Amino acid sequence: MLAPYLVGLVGLVLLPAAVTLALAFTEYDLVNAPSWVGLDNLVALVDDPVFRVSLTNSLVFALVAVPLRLLLALGLALLLHRRAFGVGTARAAAVLPTAVPEIAYGLLWLWLFNPLYGPINQLLRVGGENGLTALGRTPPQWLTDPTDARAAIILMSVFTMGETFVVLLAARRALPRDVYEMAALEDATGWDVFRRVTLPLMAPVLALLAVRDAIASLHFSFVPAYVVTDGGPPPYATTYLSLFIYRTGFEYLRYGYAAAATLVMILLTVAAVVVQWRLVRRYRGFYGL
Amino acid sequence: MSEPGLTLDGVSAAYRGATVLHEVDLSVARGELLVVLGPSGAGKSTVLRVVAGLEPATAGRVRIAGRDVTSDRPGLRNVSMVFQSYALFPHLTVAENIAFGLEVRDTPRAVARERARTAAETVGCAALLDRRPGQLSGGERQRVALARALVREPDVFLLDEPLSNLDLALRVEMRAELRALHDRLGATMVHVTHDQTEALVLADRIAVLRDGRVEQVGTPDEIWRAPASTFVARFVGSPAMNLLPADGPVRPAGEAPPGVPAEGLQIGFRPEAVAIDRAEGAAATVDRVEVVGEDAYAYLSLAAGQPVVARVPAARRPERGAAVQVGVRWADTHVFHADSGLRYAP
Numbered sequence A: 001m002l003a004p005y006l007v008g009l010v011g012l013v014l015l016p017a018a019v020t021l022a023l024a025f026t027e028y029d030l031v032n033a034p035s036w037v038g039l040d041n042l043v044a045l046v047d048d049p050v051f052r053v054s055l056t057n058s059l060v061f062a063l064v065a066v067p068l069r070l071l072l073a074l075g076l077a078l079l080l081h082r083r084a085f086g087v088g089t090a091r092a093a094a095v096l097p098t099a100v101p102e103i104a105y106g107l108l109w110l111w112l113f114n115p116l117y118g119p120i121n122q123l124l125r126v127g128g129e130n131g132l133t134a135l136g137r138t139p140p141q142w143l144t145d146p147t148d149a150r151a152a153i154i155l156m157s158v159f160t161m162g163e164t165f166v167v168l169l170a171a172r173r174a175l176p177r178d179v180y181e182m183a184a185l186e187d188a189t190g191w192d193v194f195r196r197v198t199l200p201l202m203a204p205v206l207a208l209l210a211v212r213d214a215i216a217s218l219h220f221s222f223v224p225a226y227v228v229t230d231g232g233p234p235p236y237a238t239t240y241l242s243l244f245i246y247r248t249g250f251e252y253l254r255y256g257y258a259a260a261a262t263l264v265m266i267l268l269t270v271a272a273v274v275v276q277w278r279l280v281r282r283y284r285g286f287y288g289l
Numbered sequence B: 001m002s003e004p005g006l007t008l009d010g011v012s013a014a015y016r017g018a019t020v021l022h023e024v025d026l027s028v029a030r031g032e033l034l035v036v037l038g039p040s041g042a043g044k045s046t047v048l049r050v051v052a053g054l055e056p057a058t059a060g061r062v063r064i065a066g067r068d069v070t071s072d073r074p075g076l077r078n079v080s081m082v083f084q085s086y087a088l089f090p091h092l093t094v095a096e097n098i099a100f101g102l103e104v105r106d107t108p109r110a111v112a113r114e115r116a117r118t119a120a121e122t123v124g125c126a127a128l129l130d131r132r133p134g135q136l137s138g139g140e141r142q143r144v145a146l147a148r149a150l151v152r153e154p155d156v157f158l159l160d161e162p163l164s165n166l167d168l169a170l171r172v173e174m175r176a177e178l179r180a181l182h183d184r185l186g187a188t189m190v191h192v193t194h195d196q197t198e199a200l201v202l203a204d205r206i207a208v209l210r211d212g213r214v215e216q217v218g219t220p221d222e223i224w225r226a227p228a229s230t231f232v233a234r235f236v237g238s239p240a241m242n243l244l245p246a247d248g249p250v251r252p253a254g255e256a257p258p259g260v261p262a263e264g265l266q267i268g269f270r271p272e273a274v275a276i277d278r279a280e281g282a283a284a285t286v287d288r289v290e291v292v293g294e295d296a297y298a299y300l301s302l303a304a305g306q307p308v309v310a311r312v313p314a315a316r317r318p319e320r321g322a323a324v325q326v327g328v329r330w331a332d333t334h335v336f337h338a339d340s341g342l343r344y345a346p
Helices: A003-023 A040-047 A049-080 A087-099 A102-112 A119-124 A146-158 A162-174 A177-185 A190-220 A222-229 A241-251 A255-287 B044-052 B094-104 B109-123 B138-150 B168-185 B196-202 B220-225 B230-235
Strands: B004-015 B018-029 B033-037 B059-064 B079-082 B156-160 B188-193 B205-210 B213-218 B242-245 B265-269 B282-292 B295-302 B307-313 B323-326 B334-337
Touching: A003 A255, A040 A255, A049 A087, A049 A146, A049 A162, A049 A190, A049 A241, A087 A162, A102 A146, A102 A222, A146 A222, A162 A190, A177 A190, A177 B079, A177 B094, A190 A222, A190 A241, A190 A255, A190 B094, A222 A241, A241 A255, B004 B044, B004 B188, B018 B044, B018 B059, B018 B188, B018 B213, B033 B044, B033 B196, B044 B059, B044 B079, B044 B156, B044 B188, B079 B138, B094 B109, B094 B138, B109 B138, B109 B168, B138 B156, B138 B168, B168 B196, B188 B196, B196 B220, B205 B220, B205 B230, B213 B220, B213 B230, B230 B242, B230 B265, B230 B334, B242 B307, B295 B323
Parallel strands: B033 B188, B033 B205, B079 B156, B156 B188
Antiparallel strands: B004 B018, B004 B059, B205 B213, B242 B265, B265 B334, B282 B295, B282 B323, B295 B307
16 A cells, blocks of 8 residues: 555655765766765855855744744634634635745736835835835835845745644634633633633644744745745845755756755754654643643 | 522523523522533533523523622633533643632732642642643543632532543542532532432432423422422433323322322332232233342333333342233322323322
8 A cells, every 4th residue: 555655755755865865975967977076065065155145044034934924824823713704715815825826926926026016115105205115214125135135035935824824723723612711711811811721732733833834944935036036136145045956956067066955955854853853742741642 | 598609580592593591590509509400402501601601691690699790701700610521721730720710810829829739639639730631530630620610719610510521430439529529618519410310419409401491490309209390200210200191001009199090190100119019000011121230120011002110129020021010109109291291289
């Protein structure tokens, strides 16, 4: 029964991973045969300013985007877990951006972010004069200013938290009703209920989602950076690890070097998985498992 | 009775548009233990939930310790509830669970923990204070839920089938402890159950509920000896009371109540009141016999097909298929109106 899955796992994941691991210690350009260079690629990565910028960009992105995505998903899940008029539509709207194909989603934001006719800046300019916001400031230069461009990529990623939202919605709906009734009998305030009941009960799920999102954030910054900002503004404001690897491999044909960068990315992922595993172990006692 | 601890005045309640409580009147004296007894779906839990404020009353008033709380939110009613599932917070220790209600009401932590310890000692779970609910057995969770209910010294305790998740031995043990706890605290308690034995053993008074209406309120003795209707008569007692037409095949011995037998009346008698060896009794055959330790229950069919259950000593039980003579005495017989099911008063 497991055979087809195992064939797929070996052929599509394990073998390429092994090849990548091997390539990380070679120089390879698709034309000449790979030549062994030992740890040279990894040493070069440490000194490569572009790689260092990409790594920093990726980590900063994960540190800002992941909590924001979780916060938005949690807020919406708590807001929309009850059945009420319009809740179904609101839930669909929360999930919709995640369902849009990535490239289309990127092109959509390219229009939204346009500094001149994009609706976001038009909205920001409402009430202001001479193209400034109501507070007299210049609206964000989403695609040309390095900081604003990084913010733009984070903003884009925040709205694709549909999956996280669905998981949190299910988790909230699965919480027993009687503990909330218990809290009501004790006259706990909304804040007390959130802080002392909802948050701790959802913490295991939240922790798992945070780690999962952190792993995924290494990947889902790729399409926005590729389609919307093209890794820029120059030189490398939105070049993330995934885009760096893509360019190194497929544009500069330095497969060995790209494989070494991939290795670093995999190590980061492994670190995140270890954290996840520890969290699961820590929370296991909660429900008497 | 003294001043009521809890009064329900014509309380109705609805669930998804259907009325589940019909103008229920109940009064629980201060320090009284009232058991609300009824089959599933009778509205027992709804009574508790309306008192607690977890469900709104669509009509009528709820008064707790003299205060009208009908429109108060649950937290202002000063009631404690023990849920069937215990509703313990899985992420909190036993001590934190018990102290929860005090801490959200801004009782200083040290005071809250001290009172939690005292409450835990009262119900015998002080050794568990540092554990989490996941590490406790059913009986231990039950104790923690009780400790949490009494730590705040509420005006009324509401217990929603708190013993139903326990195995029989533990249920019997906790039943006795619950009664002892009530007597010690002198607390006003409303205890919901579908278990008639539990009701008879625990209650000061029992309110029998049927389809959202109060069928009878009385002491366990009254409920047992003078059931107000055939429903109460058959619901309390196991196997259920036998019911036959008063002018039917079984003619009780002794002096009949005035006006009986007559058409339109039913007689009821419990299995233990049936003798199966009366020469003057009605002829019946034995369909099956169940032996329960010292006792045996003989399931009989009268000549006309009506079923009758008799309790006999196991040592003298009849064989299956045997012919027996069913006899009862008027003194052991209850008389009901056949159409309304209500108790007949001559």
